[in-house]
Amino acid sequence: xxxxxxxxxxxxxxxxxxxxxxxxxxxxxxxxxxxxxxxxxxxxxxxxxxxxxxxxxxxxxxxxxxxxxxxxxxxxxxxxxxxxxxxxxxxxxxxxxxxxxxxxxxxxxxxxxxxxxxxxxxxxxxxxxxxxxxxxxxxxxxxxxxxxxxxxxxxxxxxxxxxxxxxxxxxxxxxxxxxxxxxxxxxxxxxxxxxxxxxxxxxxxxxxxxxxxxxxxxxxxxxxxxxxxxxxxxxxxxxxxxxxxxxxxxxxxxxxxxxxxxxxxxxxxxxxxxxxxxxxxxxxxxxxxxxxxxxxxxxxxxxxxxxxxxxxxxxxxxxxxxxxxxxxxxxxxxxxxxxxxxxxxxxxxxxxxxxxxxxxxxxxxxxxxxxxx
Amino acid sequence: xxxxxxxxxxxxxxxxxxxxxxxxxxxxxxxxxxxxxxxxxxxxxxxxxxxxxxxxxxxx
Numbered sequence: 001x002x003x004x005x006x007x008x009x010x011x012x013x014x015x016x017x018x019x020x021x022x023x024x025x026x027x028x029x030x031x032x033x034x035x036x037x038x039x040x041x042x043x044x045x046x047x048x049x050x051x052x053x054x055x056x057x058x059x060x061x062x063x064x065x066x067x068x069x070x071x072x073x074x075x076x077x078x079x080x081x082x083x084x085x086x087x088x089x090x091x092x093x094x095x096x097x098x099x100x101x102x103x104x105x106x107x108x109x110x111x112x113x114x115x116x117x118x119x120x121x122x123x124x125x126x127x128x129x130x131x132x133x134x135x136x137x138x139x140x141x142x143x144x145x146x147x148x149x150x151x152x153x154x155x156x157x158x159x160x161x162x163x164x165x166x167x168x169x170x171x172x173x174x175x176x177x178x179x180x181x182x183x184x185x186x187x188x189x190x191x192x193x194x195x196x197x198x199x200x201x202x203x204x205x206x207x208x209x210x211x212x213x214x215x216x217x218x219x220x221x222x223x224x225x226x227x228x229x230x231x232x233x234x235x236x237x238x239x240x241x242x243x244x245x246x247x248x249x250x251x252x253x254x255x256x257x258x259x260x261x262x263x264x265x266x267x268x269x270x271x272x273x274x275x276x277x278x279x280x281x282x283x284x285x286x287x288x289x290x291x292x293x294x295x296x297x298x299x300x301x302x303x304x305x306x307x308x309x310x311x312x313x314x315x316x317x318x319x320x321x322x323x324x325x326x327x328x329x330x331x332x333x334x335x336x337x338x339x340x341x342x343x344x345x346x347x348x349x350x351x352x353x354x355x356x357x358x359x360x361x362x363x364x365x366x367x368x369x370x371x372x373x
Numbered sequence: 374x375x376x377x378x379x380x381x382x383x384x385x386x387x388x389x390x391x392x393x394x395x396x397x398x399x400x401x402x403x404x405x406x407x408x409x410x411x412x413x414x415x416x417x418x419x420x421x422x423x424x425x426x427x428x429x430x431x432x433x
Contacts, residue, residue, distance in 0.1 A: 105418035112404075112411040119400035126392035134396070203425040210418065217413050221406060359414070360407055367406045371399055 010052035014273035021276075022046030022268075025165070034172035037257075038145065038264045042165065045071065045268020046276075057269055071269040074262055079160075082153050084263045085146030086231045091256030092146070092358075093211070093235025094248050096326070100352030102206055103199035107318070107349060109302075111356030114322025115364040116298025117141035121291035122368070128283055133157050135368045137284055140167045141291030142361035143174070143324040149267070150228055151365045155372055161270035162281040166288030174325045177289070178332050181296040182320050190304070191340045193315040197348045207240040218363050224373060225366015232362060296320045299353075321350040324361035330354030 025043030029036035048056045049071060057069035078084035101108055122138030129137065136157035139148050148167040152160050170177065183191075211233035219226040239248045270276075299319030307313050321333045333350040 102418060102422070105415045105422070108411050108415050108418075109408070112407045115407055116404060119403045123393045123396045123400055126396045127388060127390050130387070134392075200422060201426055202422065205425050206418070206421045209421055213417050213421075214414055217417070218410055221410050356411070360411060363407055363410050364403065367403050371403070 007052050012052070012273065014277050015050040015052065017277060018050035018271065018273045019047050022050070022271075025169075028169075028172070032172075035168050037260045038168045038267075039172065041261065041264025042168070042268045042271070045265040046271040048265075049269055049272050057272070069269075071266055074266040075269045078262060079149065079153060079266055082150045082227070084259050084266065085149040086227055088256060088259045088263060089146050089228065089231040090235035090238075091251045091253075091259065093232040093237075094239045094251035095256070096232075096236055096239075096355055096358065098207065098210055098236065098355060099202055100199075100348050101356050102202040102210060104349070104352055107352040108356035108359070110299050110319045110322040110353045111358075111360040112322070113302035113319060114295050114299030114353075114357050115141070115360050116302075117291040117293065117295030117323075118361075118364050118368070120294045120298075121287050124290060125284075125287050129280070132372050133159060135372045136160075136163055137287050138291060139163075139365055139368060140170065140284075140288035141295050142365055143167070143171050143292065143295065143329075144358065144361045144365075145171070145263075147228060147324075147362055147365040149263075151368055154224075154369055158275075159280060159284055161267065161272075161276050162284040163288075164267045164270070166285050169285075170288055170292050171325045171328075174292070174323070174328045175332055177292050178296050178320055178323070178329065179336060181293055182300060182317050182333075182336060185297060185300045186304070186316050188340070190307075190316050191336065192344065193313050194341070194344050195315050195318070195346060195349050197345070199348070204240075204242065208237065211236040211240070214359060218359075218366060222363060222366030222370050224369035225363055228362045228365055229359075232358070292323065295323045299323065315344075315346060315349075318346060318350050318353050321353040322357040322360065323354075324357040326354050326358055327351060329357070 022043040025039045028034040029039040029043065048054060053059060055069055056071045058072040059066045118138045118141035121141050122134045125134035125137040132155035136152040136155050136159065139151040140163060142148055145167055148163060152163050157163065215230050215233045218229040235251055238244045238251055299322040300316050303314050303316035303319035307316065315337065317333045317336055321330045323329045330351040334347040337344045337346040
């Protein structure tokens with residue numbers, strides 16, 4: 001008879017709080033369409049791992065492993081060794097069309113500028129956290145889930161769960177976070193600047209050589225980024241080579257969806273109440289928001305700085321598209337441009353900058369690993 | 374109880390503002406590194422476009 005209720009008596013209030021948080025993530029995913037591919041599995045997983053003596057995670061008695069849980073097994077198989085996010089990157093690389101930046105390469109400089117928030121937040125976080133945790137927190141600003149997972153995991157951060165919740169939640173909130181920052185940093189006159197789109201032609205050979213060259217260049221400067229950059233560019237090479245169409249389609253759809261299913265629910269194994277419900281979690285959520293804000297600010301201010309020297313002015317809003325939240329950041333900038341002037345089409349420029357932000361964020365992740373590993 | 378929670382919370386944090394200044398070097402090096410790599414990629418792309426688009430035109 002005791003066996004029926006003793007587990008219920010083991011329930012702690014902190015676990016109930018985590019059920020509410022899990023429920024909130026599920027609500028945001030379904031009702032508000034906020035990154036549902038990750039927030040829904042993470043939300044449900046948070047509930048799974050916060051049931052008393054949950055069989056979904058490893059159970060220990062007096063420090064000895066009593067039984068293995070499925071989520072712990074998945075975590076060791078794909079997150080602890082960074083395998084899942086790297087495989088996901090193959091799918092992401094296969095989805096990306098580098099055409100807009102290949103036809104106008106100088107836009108890539110804004111992708112670089114918009115990574116400012118990563119490093120600035122890292123410096124801010126170092127006020128409160130020791131050693132490698134500030135770097136893991138700063139990488140939230142990469143606005144790129146796989147990069148954040150790989151960096152936080154390699155740096156052995158204690159806050160992987162909080163970092164993932166912050167990264168994916170803020171990626172979904174980019175349409176709310178970016179516009180006020182952009183409006184604050186730009187004048188009406190600047191937002192009205194038109195940028196006629198004059199694409200240069202791009203040969204197929206360029207499209208094939210581009211991912212190879214990026215991998216070599218990034219790998220020479222930041223060797224710890226080789227896996228991140230390499231898997232992303234491998235996916236792109238599959239897409240662009242023209243002879244692996246079925247592999248490209250598989251990478252973009254089946255592979256990406258499969259890994260996403262496992263990634264979200266497995267990350268939730270780090271959302272057990274004793275790991276997640278700490279004051280540091282709130283601080284990390286706040287710092288993550290800072291990272292996104294300063295990324296946006298970095299890109300916009302850099303564009304304004306360049307305009308001091310350029311005859312043909314750049315609309316500084318496209319700097320904000322350098323954040324790696326693809327394709328949302330690019331679309332937001334384009335929509336803001338249309339709102340100011342219905343004839344001002346910034347889509348190709350903003351998508352080009354957005355794509356370059358994907359490359360720059362991975363390089364930033366690699367550099368951070370170089371510094372702290 | 375509230376005081377206990379607050380004092381336990383405070384004990385978990387070690388606030389050292391000087392760390393911000395000490396870590397600025399990583400910010401400088403990191404941003405420089407990204408710009409150098411992106412600069413090299415931009416240059417390579419320009420060169421690729423020039424050589425390969427010229428070849429296409431000559432071929433025509």
